[in-house]
Amino acid sequence: MKAICSTFIAVLALATCAVMAHAEPITLTLVHAASTTHPEHLAALQFARRVEERTHGQIKTRIFPAAQLGSETEMIQKVRLGAIDMDLASHHYLINYEKAFAVVIMPYVFDNYEHAHRVLDGPAMAWLAPLAEKQGFVILSNWEWGFRNLSNNQRPINQPEDVRGLKIRVPPGVGMEASMEALGAQISKISFKDLYAALSQGRVDGQENPLSVFYHHKLYESQKHLALTRHVYYNMVHFISVKSWTRLTPAQQTIVREESKAAGDGMRKKIMAEEDELIARLAAAGVKVTRPDPQPFRAMMEPAHKKIKLLAGEENARKFLNMVADERRP
The missing domain is CATH 3.40.190.170 (Bacterial extracellular solute-binding protein, family 7)
Structure with missing residues (x-):
């Protein structure tokens, strides 16, 4: 006991x-x-x-x-x-x-x-x-x-050629850098916390971010044009x-x-x-919104894909793209 x-x-x-x-x-x-x-x-x-x-x-x-x-x-x-x-x-x-x-x-x-x-x-x-x-x-x-879109304060973007020569801020790293370089943009790597100031001071012509970021961080205050390119999901x-x-x-x-x-x-x-509501608010605030056909932009992305595959490794890229294909719906 x-x-x-x-x-x-x-x-x-x-x-x-x-x-x-x-x-x-x-x-x-x-x-x-x-x-x-x-x-x-x-x-x-x-x-x-x-x-x-x-x-x-x-x-x-x-x-x-x-x-x-x-x-x-x-x-x-x-x-x-x-x-x-x-x-x-x-x-x-x-x-x-x-x-x-x-x-x-x-x-x-x-x-x-x-x-x-x-x-x-x-x-x-x-x-x-x-x-x-x-x-x-x-x-x-x-x-x-969200899907990333491209803004700038120089001109409307309706086709890939409109991006050529623009100085675009991208986050540090190869992903968005490769995408913008494939379109002929000049790349500027600036941290996100410094982006608003860089746009306001004219150190860059534009940037690429999802609509929610563009709106809630008031980036539109120094950007005249927004193109709904949806080039990268983020x-x-x-x-x-x-x-x-x-x-x-x-x-x-x-x-x-x-x-x-x-x-x-x-x-x-x-x-x-x-997203639709934000587009309307941005247009009301004076931002000129364009909806370019994505196909010509997509057709120019081969150099970007090659650069990313080189960084990630061919086998990793193949594995991921197979997943993408397997989950695609008609």
């Missing part, structure tokens, strides 16, 4: 210690580059609220929007080191750690949003997530950014440092994953639903 009681007490003590180990709330930092009016920030707020509710206050999230803690490149490196817990950044910024991610931003490979989502949530996620984890990042879910990835992930219990990890996906799905719906 004494032995049974002793065993029971020992088990109870261990259980108590386990509970105590997780009694102190965990505060996770989440960084992103979007403005506080952008759907990404609103989705991040939803994620933080729901995780705190479902963990009964055991996990709180402190959000730093608008690249407050550094450039996109700096923030992702801090996540890798565990200095920041979570980030919302594009696959584009994971290329520095795993070249295979370059394939995601090949121009004109996706037919529409639904096609992109099927590929990136399905076979591409199964392939790329383990590669990211080896580099110190746990991918929680895909969020949204999504956000919600990821957490492996070091931070291991601090969470399995139950907490499940909640974080579920709420990440829920927030990302909501952001996707918001981005897609507001």
Whole structure:
């Protein structure tokens, strides 16, 4: 009997210690580059609220929007080191750690949003997530950014020749750089947090970003023309440092994953639903909007594809393009 009681007490003590180990709330930092009016920030707020509710206050999230803690490149490196817990950044910024991610931003490979989502949530996620984890990042879910379009303050763009000679800002990295170079643009690599100033000061003629970014970050204030080229699909990835992930219990990890996906799905719906409204608002603000035929632009992308394949590796590019083809619908 004494032995049974002793065993029971020992088990109870261990259980108590386990509970105590997780009694102190965990505060996770989440960084992103979007403005506080952008759907990404609103989705991040939803994620933080729901995780705190479902963990009964055991996990709180402190959000730093608008690249407050550094450039996109700096923030992702801090996540890798565990200095920041979570980030919302594009696959584009994971290329520095795993070249295979370059394939995601090949121009004109996706037919529409639904096609992109099927590929990136399905076979591409199964392939790329383990590669990211080896580099110190746990991918929680895909969020949204949108198809990228081209703006400038010099002339309307109706055909590829209209891009030639324009000085266009692109984010650091080969994806958008290769796309714009294929159209004859002059490339200027400027971090996103410096983009508004660069446009306002005339250091560049234009830039390329999704409609939501163009509008919510007020880039249109110094841009006369917007061409709906939809040349690259660009999504956000919600990821957490492996070091931070291991601090969470399995139950907490499940909640974080579920709420990440829920927030990302909501952001996707918001981005897609507001595009027509944003185009109307931009036109009302004086921006001249053109809708060029994508086929001539697509026909000029072979050099961009070659450059991206060289960076990512031919086998990785072949694997990804097979996924794209498999998920295409009539």
